[in-house]
Amino acid sequence: MTGGLYAHVVVPERGVDVRLDIGPGACVALVGPNGAGKSTVVEALAGLLRVRFGEVRLGDRDLTRVPAHRRGVGLVAQRPDLFPHLSAARNVAFGPRATGSGGREARLRSASALAAVGVAGLGHRAPGTLSGGQAQRVAIARALATEPALLLLDEPTSALDVDARAEVRAALRTARTGRPTLLVTHDPLEAVALADRVVVLEAGRVVETGTTTEVLGRPTSAFAAAFSGxxxxxxxxxxxxxxxxxxxxxxxxxxxxxxxxxxxxxxxxxxxxxxxxxxxxxxxxxxxxxxxxxxxxxxxxxxxxxxxxxxxxxxxxxxxxxxxxxxxxxxxxxxx
Structure with a gap:
């Protein structure tokens, strides 16, 4: 099991000042209205946004100034964005190869990751022949194959239909096991299914935090109440x-x-x-x-x-x- 995450993301030009603490193996759902700062937090943790202030620590590693490709962070976004010219298996193997693994090890990691998310039989398929849910599970496998120390799930089911969402949520439960995971979502069912805790952002600040049961059952902010229905x-x-x-x-x-x-x-x-x-x-x-x-x-x-x-x-x-x-x-x- 990897170490936990502590992050203080400060981006003054976007009005964001957010502290996050995710224990080893825990999943935190980050929710809030559009423009609250959720994407900024994800970009900062992934190393896609260089920040001048704050810090990002993962276990005993200081990632604050570490470039994205060396952070050991897996990212699953709204859309799979698979390489169209590579098979599903080769898409998944791309990450291990890019980080220095040999061809055999990369193929083994690819096969293991595809099996873990329930699409072992799709490795030979081209991305264009996959359904939306299948493609997203391949994208999850791609993130897993790099053995990330931190997993970022940025609205991973928002582009899928209802039936596909259930399949992808099952894959995400497998993916989040054993590593700190940040889930950005607009779906309360997804938060209940995957998250241990919920953090509510409004205008770039944390306005509410607690266990999933506490925040969704006894909200203290207007957004959390609306999110819970x-x-x-x-x-x-x-x-x-x-x-x-x-x-x-x-x-x-x-x-x-x-x-x-x-x-x-x-x-x-x-x-x-x-x-x-x-x-x-x-x-x-x-x-x-x-x-x-x-x-x-x-x-x-x-x-x-x-x-x-x-x-x-x-x-x-x-x-x-x-x-x-x-x-x-x-x-x-x-x-x-």
Whole structure:
């Protein structure tokens, strides 16, 4: 097993100042909105971006000024970018050959890496004859064949269809074993399947970090809540729930925060029920948005996902007052 990664990536011209700590054999998911600095971090760790400040350490090696080809870092990007004139096996063997391995050793490494990701039978194939998922698994094998001390996965399934993603995730689980791995993703399922911890970036800074369960189940940042598919609200704990900063109260069945303390609460939007005269805080409807066969009702900081027929019966329009009722057993209250 390789040593862990410690990195402090500082790129003032891009507004990025990020610290990362990944233990040996651990996988950290780096998530955040577009422009948050995720690609800058990946480029700096891979040695593709020369940085004047900060440091990158991998085990007992200082990689800060080491060029990309000598870092021992494997990179799997959104697209495989295989050499079109080489077979899959020769694509995978290219890395070992480039780092000084003889032809026989490179072929053995190639065969082993292709087998590890489940495409042992595709070595003779030309890249143009492979499906998207097959090509990406070959790209993962290419990274593995160099026996990297650090693995960088930069949105490795974002260009694939749903069926191919499942196959590639299985290959990635194999690839990340035994080495520190950084996963950049917009897919919460990918984070759950692969990562031990999640780091949330916004505007070039870390705004939240914790185990995958903590960040996705009890987020403290707006982005982490949206990434998890949850609605996050802020307020003050009461004996039975949370008094919202914008007025009104949500009851909670899972609640351990002492009354009077600042608190956060989350719920899934499908659990919320907009009503004209029921319970729940009163808010003005700010927007109605189609979403995965439902209608997303935004009412201030509160969100409810309802069926089209429910939205039609309520005859909701922007600017009208509505109550957002959320069952207590669907609301989790916790400390920031």
């Amino acid at each position: 949850l609605t996050l609200v802020r307020g003050t704990a009461t004996r039975g729930g949370i008094a919202l900063d914008a007025g009104g109260e949500l009851a909670s069945g899972t609640h351990t925060v002492p009354p009077g303390r600042p608190a956060l609460a989350v719920y899934h939007p499908t659990a919320a029920r907009p009503t004209r005269d029921g319970g729940g805080p009163v808010r003005d409807v700010t927007s109605l948005e189609p979403r995965d066969g439902l209608v997303r009702v935004r009412a201030g900081e509160l969100v409810a996902d309802v069926t089209v027929s429910t939205a039609a019966v309520l005859d909701l329009t922007a600017g009208e007052a509505v109550r957002i009722d959320v069952p207590a057993d669907e609301v989790t209250v916790y400390e920031p």
